[in-house]
Amino acid sequence: xxxxxxxxxxxSLDRLRGFMQMAEAGSIAKAAPGKPNRQSQISRQIRxxxxxxxxxxxRRKGKTLSLSIAGERLALLIREQLQDLEDFxxxxxxxxxxxxxxxxxxxxxxxxxPALPAISRxxxxxxxxxxxxxxxxxxxxxxxxxxDLAIIRQDAVPTGANTALVMKMRFHLCIPRALLxxxxxxxxxxxxxxxxxxxxxxxxxxxxxxxxVREAMQSxxxxxxxxxxxxSMLQVRQLVELGACAGILPTLGIRGLDEKxxxxxxxxxxxxxxxxxxxxxxxxxxxxxxxxxxxxxxLAAIIADQLKA
Amino acid sequence: xxxxxxxxxxxSLDRLRGFMQMAEAGSIAKAAPGKPNRQSQISRQIRxxxxxxxxxxxRRKGKTLSLSIAGERLALLIREQLQDLEDFxxxxxxxxxxxxxxxxxxxxxxxxxPALPAISRxxxxxxxxxxxxxxxxxxxxxxxxxxDLAIIRQDAVPTGANTALVMKMRFHLCIPRALLxxxxxxxxxxxxxxxxxxxxxxxxxxxxxxxxVREAMQSxxxxxxxxxxxxSMLQVRQLVELGACAGILPTLGIRGLDEKxxxxxxxxxxxxxxxxxxxxxxxxxxxxxxxxxxxxxxLAAIIADQLKA
DNA sequence: ATTAATCATGACTGTGGAGTCAGGTATCCT
DNA sequence: AGGATACCTGACTCCACAGTCATGATTAAT
Numbered sequence: 001x002x003x004x005x006x007x008x009x010x011x012s013l014d015r016l017r018g019f020m021q022m023a024e025a026g027s028i029a030k031a032a033p034g035k036p037n038r039q040s041q042i043s044r045q046i047r048x049x050x051x052x053x054x055x056x057x058x059r060r061k062g063k064t065l066s067l068s069i070a071g072e073r074l075a076l077l078i079r080e081q082l083q084d085l086e087d088f089x090x091x092x093x094x095x096x097x098x099x100x101x102x103x104x105x106x107x108x109x110x111x112x113x114p115a116l117p118a119i120s121r122x123x124x125x126x127x128x129x130x131x132x133x134x135x136x137x138x139x140x141x142x143x144x145x146x147x148d149l150a151i152i153r154q155d156a157v158p159t160g161a162n163t164a165l166v167m168k169m170r171f172h173l174c175i176p177r178a179l180l181x182x183x184x185x186x187x188x189x190x191x192x193x194x195x196x197x198x199x200x201x202x203x204x205x206x207x208x209x210x211x212x213v214r215e216a217m218q219s220x221x222x223x224x225x226x227x228x229x230x231x232s233m234l235q236v237r238q239l240v241e242l243g244a245c246a247g248i249l250p251t252l253g254i255r256g257l258d259e260k261x262x263x264x265x266x267x268x269x270x271x272x273x274x275x276x277x278x279x280x281x282x283x284x285x286x287x288x289x290x291x292x293x294x295x296x297x298x299l300a301a302i303i304a305d306q307l308k309a
Numbered sequence: 310x311x312x313x314x315x316x317x318x319x320x321s322l323d324r325l326r327g328f329m330q331m332a333e334a335g336s337i338a339k340a341a342p343g344k345p346n347r348q349s350q351i352s353r354q355i356r357x358x359x360x361x362x363x364x365x366x367x368r369r370k371g372k373t374l375s376l377s378i379a380g381e382r383l384a385l386l387i388r389e390q391l392q393d394l395e396d397f398x399x400x401x402x403x404x405x406x407x408x409x410x411x412x413x414x415x416x417x418x419x420x421x422x423p424a425l426p427a428i429s430r431x432x433x434x435x436x437x438x439x440x441x442x443x444x445x446x447x448x449x450x451x452x453x454x455x456x457d458l459a460i461i462r463q464d465a466v467p468t469g470a471n472t473a474l475v476m477k478m479r480f481h482l483c484i485p486r487a488l489l490x491x492x493x494x495x496x497x498x499x500x501x502x503x504x505x506x507x508x509x510x511x512x513x514x515x516x517x518x519x520x521x522v523r524e525a526m527q528s529x530x531x532x533x534x535x536x537x538x539x540x541s542m543l544q545v546r547q548l549v550e551l552g553a554c555a556g557i558l559p560t561l562g563i564r565g566l567d568e569k570x571x572x573x574x575x576x577x578x579x580x581x582x583x584x585x586x587x588x589x590x591x592x593x594x595x596x597x598x599x600x601x602x603x604x605x606x607x608l609a610a611i612i613a614d615q616l617k618a
Numbered sequence: 619a620t621t622a623a624t625c626a627t628g629a630c631t632g633t634g635g636a637g638t639c640a641g642g643t644a645t646c647c648t
Numbered sequence: 649a650g651g652a653t654a655c656c657t658g659a660c661t662c663c664a665c666a667g668t669c670a671t672g673a674t675t676a677a678t
Contacts, residue, residue: 001407001438002391005398006326009634013322017315029654037638043656048635055401063645063654070401077397081390082311088386089314092364092379098310129310323666338624346668352626354666372624372675619678626673633666643656648649 010052016078018045019057023075024146027064049074072144079145080288087289096120097289098127102147104207105132106233107277110252111166112151115306122295122302134207138280145285149296151303153208154276163278164300167307169250170274171213171267174257176243186265192220199245201236204229213248216269255307279303319361325387327354328366332384333455336373358383381453388454389597396598405429406598407436411456413516414441415542416586419561420475421460424615431604431611443516447589454594458605460612462517463585472587473609476616478559479583480522482576483566485552495574501529508554510545513538522557525578564616588612 005011018031022042025031032038050057057071067075090097101119103112108130120126133141135156141147157163175189179198188194195217202224203210217224227245230236236247240262248267257264279300286296314320327340331351334340341347359366366380376384399406410428412421417439429435442450444465450456466472484498488507497503504526511533512519526533536554539545545556549571557576566573588609595605 002326002329002388002395005391005395006323011322011394012635013320014315014636017311020311027654039654040639040656041637043654045636047656053398053401060644060655065655070397074397077393079311081393082314084386084390085320086311086314088383089362092362318664321665336624348624349626349669350667352624356626357665369625369674374625621676621678623676624674627671629669629671631666631668634664636661636663638661639659641657641659644654646653647651 008052010048015045015049017082018042019049019071020075020078020082022046022058022065023067023071024079026066029064076144080285083145084288096125096127097123098129099123099148099289100129100131100146101149101151102131102133102138102141103151104135106250106253107151108132109234110255111277111303111306115303118302118306119299122299123291142280142282142285145282148281148285148289149299150280151277152280154278157278157280162283163280164297166277166279166300166304167251168274168276169252171248171250171270172254173246173265173267174240174249174254175246175263176240177261177263178243179246180263184263186263189263189265190268192222195220195222195224195246199228200224200226201228201230201239201245201247202226203231203233203236205231209233209250212270212273216267216273220269252307317361319357322391324354324358326391327351328358328380329384329387329391331355331367331374332376332380333388335375338373385453389594392454393597405434405436406432407438408432408457408598409438409440409455410458410460411440411442411447411450412460413444415559415562416460417441418543419564420586420612420615424612427611427615428608431608432600451589451591451594454591457590457594457598458608459589460586461589463587466587466589471592472589473606475586475588475609475613476560477583477585478561480557480559480576480579481563482555482574483549483558483563484555484572485549486570486572487552488555489572493572495572498572498574499577501531504529504531504533504555508537509533509535510537510539510548510554510556511535512540512542512545514540518542518559521579521582525576525582529578561616 018041021031022028028039028042028046031042046058053070053074055070056068057074058065059068059071087097089095101112112130116128116130120128131141131147133147133150135152138147138150138152139156139158142150151166153169154163154165173189173195175198177184180188202213214224228236228239230239233249233253237249237253237257239245240247240249241257243261248270254264279296281291281296283293286292327350330340331337337348337351337355340351355367362379362383364379365377366383367374368377368380396406398404410421421439425437425439429437440450440456442456442459444461447456447459447461448466451459460475462478463472463474482498482504484507486493489497511522523533537545537548539548542558542562546558546562546566548554549556549558550566552570557579563573588605590600590605592602595601
């Protein structure tokens with residue numbers, strides 16, 4: 001019976017919350033940065049929960065802490081429960097729900113942010129939180145409910161299900177005309193020999209896109225030594241826009257570039273590298289939070305529409 | 310964000326539990342019988358929760374209390390959450406889960422109890438709790454998770470889904486041979502004229518079975534005045550077994566009756582009244598608790614097998 | 619009108635647990 | 649080796665909340 005839960009002490013919402021915070025942050029220290037008192041408290045709360053449940057919820061792994069199998073399950077359970085309570089509270093108080101949407105930094109900036117008002121509208125005025133993550137960890141975040149929705153490359157999603165296509169991405173070579181001879185054409189721009197002489201900006205985030213560009217250059221025979229190596233594609237675009245250098249930008253990144261000032265042409269070596277960007281969700285999570293598959297497909301369409309505007 | 314839940318006080322597991330107890334019992338008084346102190350506490354806990362959520366969870370209905378729409382939802386939510394926590398605890402502690410199985414009193418006695426060991430075995434050694442309910446309220450109990458499984462007449466289940474057939478029930482006229490002339494046959498027993506002269510025992514629980522029997526007698530032209538009117542069919546069977554009177558028993562109730570002492574024959578007026586007994590469950594609830602549809606169908610088969618033994 | 623339920627409220631006490639501080643230990647980095 | 653980092657532990661304080669009792673308000677049953 002449920003009353004067994006209360007027959008012995010050691011269980012409280014605060015403890016569950018403390019444990020969940022540690023689970024989300026990945027370590028106690030990150031869960032309470034700069035607050036050593038709270039750290040010791042979370043440590044104790046976890047120990048008390050472990051006593052209550054009679055199981056190790058955590059495993060020492062080096063000098064840091066990670067979750068055991070049981071801990072993973074409990075963390076998932078607690079997040080769902082607290083979120084259900086919070087949704088109930090918000091609904092009763094007449095407040096909008098809030099959804100967390102994750103994507104890479106450039107996708108957020110170029111695609112998601114412009115679409116946020118329309119998304120919120122379709123979700124009944126929901127509050128939206130954007131979170132920047134790497135593709136890899138986004139899948140995990142969706143799986144265990146830290147992120148409600150993700151915009152992510154299709155190949156980074158374990159299964160093809162629970163996704164709706166948003167757009168296909170291609171790569172474009174963008175060269176400020178100031179760096180070219182007067183009257184240069186797209187044909188001129190397609191020459192690797194030219195690329196070798198140009199100053200380039202490139203990402204250096206170690207992500208798939210970054211790697212692909214570098215490999216493509218290599219196999220085109222270019223000794224690719226970008227003058228600027230940036231932490232994100234956003235910075236690459238800025239440099240291109242300034243006319244400081246050339247760059248390879250994904251479809252999303254060329255919107256708003258002035259074709260009079262920048263020559264934009266498909267980047268041939270990555271012509272077949274086009275990847276689909278999809279909206280990804282956790283079906284169980286979405287069902288709990290009141291979104292049907294049809295809502296999600298509509299959301300994907302809304303985001304895709306953003307590109308046409 | 311989930312942290313909003315903790316930004317203001319007034320939420321605690323104890324309060325949620327107090328509210329849920331009231332919700333299950335139907336009133337504060339029933340939730341804490343004979344404990345006026347606990348009563349006042351639950352009353353206060355509910356008020357504090359209402360303040361926390363900013364909603365009325367209860368409605369005064371006469372001198373007693375009932376749940377509002379929001380209250381119903383919250384109660385359902387809390388029961389699920391506490392049960393999930395309890396399941397987690399049990400699992401981690403290596404203890405078996407516990408399941409609540411509901412049915413009518415006679416079904417429990419005649420069908421369910423003999424099958425309990427096999428059911429427990431199939432559920433991995435689960436602890437089983439039987440609960441006697443009327444058909445009508447069983448449906449509700451399954452719907453909101455107070456009862457995990459129910460054995461119930463098919464026509465008492467709102468939708469045909471979420472059920473598996475256990476058996477078909479028919480009605481049998483059972484007459485102690487001591488009340489008949491020596492050498493009486495089944496044919497003799499089928500005469501309404503005889504019925505009129507026999508002492509009968511009948512249920513008087515106002516249930517569908519009871520009503521059907523009385524109506525059938527009436528339309529057979531019998532002025533049906535049972536000598537014994539019993540609260541349950543169990544008592545009817547006892548009286549028949551004692552040889553004190555005749556009775557109409559469902560298929561389940563004739564097992565173990567000594568045919569040498571009791572003449573058992575189909576009760577013709579209710580020949581087409583046969584009703585299916587099904588195992589009924591709440592799919593959402595069962596998914597949460599780790600039972601698949603296939604498990605449940607197997608359970609129904611296990612219970613059905615009980616009849617052959 | 620009287621009585622009995624049922625729930626609500628106020629005024630407490632006691633306690634479990636959150637919050638805080640001060641070390642202590644193990645591990646990693648250089 | 650020395651220092652930084654991350655976690656654990658013990659010893660407290662303080663408070664929110666469970667627990668208890670007495671009483672009042674409303675409604676139902678007789």
